[in-house]
Amino acid sequence: MIVATVLSVASVAYSTVPRQRADTAVLLTPRDLPELNLANGRSGTTFGKPQLKGRWTLLYSGYLNCPDLCPTTLGLFARLNRQLQQLQTATSHTQPQFVFISIDHFRDSGLRIADYAEAFDPAITPLTGTPKELQKATTAFGFIAPPEKPSSNVAHSSAIALIGPNAQLRALFRYPHDQAQIVATLLKTGGSI
DSSP, X not given: OHHHHHHHHHHXXXXXXXXXXXXXXXXXXXXXXXXXXXXXXXXXXXXXXXXXXXXXXXXXXXXXXXXXXXXXXXXXXXXXXXXXXXXXXTSOOOOOEEEEEEOOTTTOOHHHHHHHHHHHOTXXXXXXXXXXXXXXXXXXXXXXXXXXXXXXXXOOOOOEEEEOTBSEEEEEEOSSOOHHHHHHHHHHTTOOO
């Protein structure tokens, strides 16, 4: 009991982001993102800050051979997309975009990432990039950096980033993700639904 209390206090003391709930960390002050130069795996076009402007974005990073977190999260994106489309029909808001960044630049080609994302929902934008660009992106979103050498098990973040229409990091949803909490946060922040 004492150990649990100490760990609980320590986790609160070392948290730099105030939490609404155990699974969600909403930033109080939006954080500007740097210029990004990622590649859309479906079209080959550049994806950067301009593509993050004008609407809300839910963004997740991982890799194609991930056995659990990535398929679970992309499945959540598909469910969120369906739910938000239903809510959108009752409002005049714009649907948020869903983005998946593969950080395994050694094994995950743009076409493979596109096929993977498409299997969950065609609305998910599949991204990749050079090691330097992936490093910049993961740092900006507060995610774990891409691997420096090939590995069958790639460490990656489990958080979903919420990017506002001004290309600012607004929130991080921690794992386990709560679909209702994500929708509520979008509604509370004026998200595009």
